[in-house]
Amino acid sequence: MTERRTTTDELVVPYPDGSGGQGRIVAQVTRPETGPVPAVVLLWPALGVSASYYAPLAEELARQGYATVATDLRGQGRSRPRCGRGTRHGYQDFAAQDWPRLVRAARELFAPDTPVHLLGHSIGGQVSLLYVARPEADVDGLMLVASGTVHHRRFPGLRRAGVLLGTQLAAFLSVVLGYYPGHRLGFGGRQSGAVMRDWARIGRTGRFEPAGADMDYEAAFAKVRLPVLAVSVAADTLAPPTAVDALCDRLGDCAVERVHHTPADPSLRGHTRWARDATGMAPHLTTWLRQVSGHLDPGQP
Template sequence: MEPERTRIPVPGAEALAATVTAPEGGAPSAVLLLWPALGVPAGYYAPFCAELAARGVAVVAVDLRGQGESGPVSGRRSRHGYHALASRDFPAVTVQARARFGAEVPLFLLGHSIGGQAALLAAARAPGAVDGLVLVASGTVDFRGFAGAARWRVLASTQLLALIATLWGYWPGHRLGFGGRQPARLMRDWARLGRTGRFAPAGADLDYERALATLALPVLAVSLPDDRLAPAGAVDHLVGKLPAAKVDRRHHAPAEGESADHVRWARSGGSIAELIAGWLRDGR
């Protein structure tokens, strides 16, 4: 089946762009709502989504607000951060996916990098809305989760990016080569996590750290050997916030010819798709 482009309305905001990739011939065994990394459009994951669909799993890949085909383009007037993603965007997509595929089909959030961080916050807000989470190359940016000199580079870089975003009015990642255009509030939320190790986004109406500590959903967390942005220690640090969850922690070595890089794995993700499909079928 050819991927289907759609738009998902969000109350009080522009609709989010999404691509639905479903298995041919019959209902899917599960549905994954894929939330991308910073500055990565949902279309980049098309080969990975096709691998999952070939294994009977439907994927709804969503452009984060202000990324890809989801508007508006982030700029000085943008005010969203982690809290808006978790409290408005994720719930809207979850409701639409349930309506599309039926309440009886298991539904999971699949987050890559910052998409995984926001997915955790969304699940902490409404743990009954989904059946579990899958995190791929998604760790905390808390500098304590990195080893050696990398921890000080992470601390310095997260704070510098937030400072530039605040002074410029938004993060000009499309010019500086990292993360695309992003709102200053999102970058400050991200930097606060890097500095304090805590999810405390601006405007939050919930103690996210406390909610994460009681989240009891099944979680598959996958790290990659060539990932310098979310190494194994950073992934461990992130899932360490989930003492009540049933966490299946994997450090995955992709098959020969597949990338183990933080972003490029999505272009050749057959073995990761097989790992996820197996976990959905047997492991949780």
Template sequence: MTAGSRASGTWRIALPGAGDGTQYLAATVTDAGPTPRAVVVICPALGVKASYYAPFSDHLASRGIASVAVDLRGQGDSRPRAGRRTRHGYHELATRDWPAVIRATREHFHPPVPLFLLGHSIGGQVGVLHTAHDPTSTDGLILVAAGSVDHRGFSGAARLRVLAGTQFIALVASLWGYWPGHRLGFAGRQSATLMRDWARICRTGRFAPAGADIDYEAAMAQAALPVLAVSVQGDRLAPRRAVDRLCAKLPAATVERWHYRADGAPVGHVGWARSGEDIAERISGWLARRHAV
């Protein structure tokens, strides 16, 4: 937690029956008074702990929006950590983890409080898959610095760099048994299955995760939900074209697009969460315009 954080508690959300030995997801709850306007479930990027979003959660809370920031399966304070026994990919995150978090959040804040998923990077991709799989579980989706990793959404040398990088990571993860990003300086420890799913999107442009029980591409095309999609100046991992490419997967959705330009130096793919007052204000305005909350 950061100094002055409004965080009001931590949760351990059990995942009974998880095939890879996962016991619980860790989450940090930031309340916004006895009657919040809405609650936002924050789904992090790879290698980014839930606690990193504390300043952003405080900005939301000051606008009457509660939040629940969740550590992705196998990272942060969720247990056990990703390793060679880990088997989860996008499908398990979308169909097992997010439903468990949403149930816990609704039980805490009660059903009348509107609930939105806010996905950052891979958290946004999984959020899209979750809402495609269960379009009635949330009241809408917020994407911040979340784009398709499809290499066609990048320009120039970045296209080849992203394609080569994702395939290399998937190869190392498959050979090693998991991705040792905590040692190699990118994305933290991650499941090999998750990294192969990620690399497949980059290579093919299609969301077809291992173990999928539906055609996600078709389900995404039919998902009619409100979406706020925010790209961030200076973001090399989710540039504007990549965010647009993810939004294009949702033709039935009502999408509001905004490109955030920070005063001063660009904040990039992760830094926005440490200085996210402008983004919190945009979310607050979107909720008021779209949902009258």
């Protein structure tokens, strides 16, 4: 395979912030400097993780010929406005507004027939699941990496009680304070209270029923027909294999390929550190992309 030089640009997508102002969602677009792009990976991060954290993976994919659009979640990273007491968005706004906007923007950057695949990490995968169940969904495949249900019953042993307590405590704090102070608690960053309450509902019930939903997502999951790659990661206590499998179970009629990744360097194992294991993770993604797209390796003539 011939590795390519890469380039990174910024993509800014505006949106009405719900209070009469203008918000923006910011993404980093990493692609080969020259040559055709056989597929685009639209990457959605975990809670409190900025798009820039995935730069090593995006660079590795670009060296192998693929483009990555790594997006800061609404209110996170370089996206504005930042989350606070006046923030009201939840999973429904992500799935019905932000995901469609970024899919359209990503498609406009490349040739019209270029496949676009979602890559969701943690909550990024959960919301991607909601998006692909929507009638307007316009992607060619779904990749879930370190992304599982947060339903407490799908965690092993004593972790069940910890997950239930943690998710419900996050919801309680978001009600009392008007937002979730994850930047002070060491988990998830500063978040909209509505996001954490939607998250906690999944943790309690196992059902994807976001506040303000305009459709029955649980019923719609059965209608999804997409190729899916689901990767669990060694030492991931937040998305163990049982939780990843449970998320995949929602898409029972999809062609799901399951992979378990163990980074060679133990320090790169776990829920977020895998993103720095670019040379280890990328082969799982590129092999699957070649299979579902039916194209040659981008480095081949």
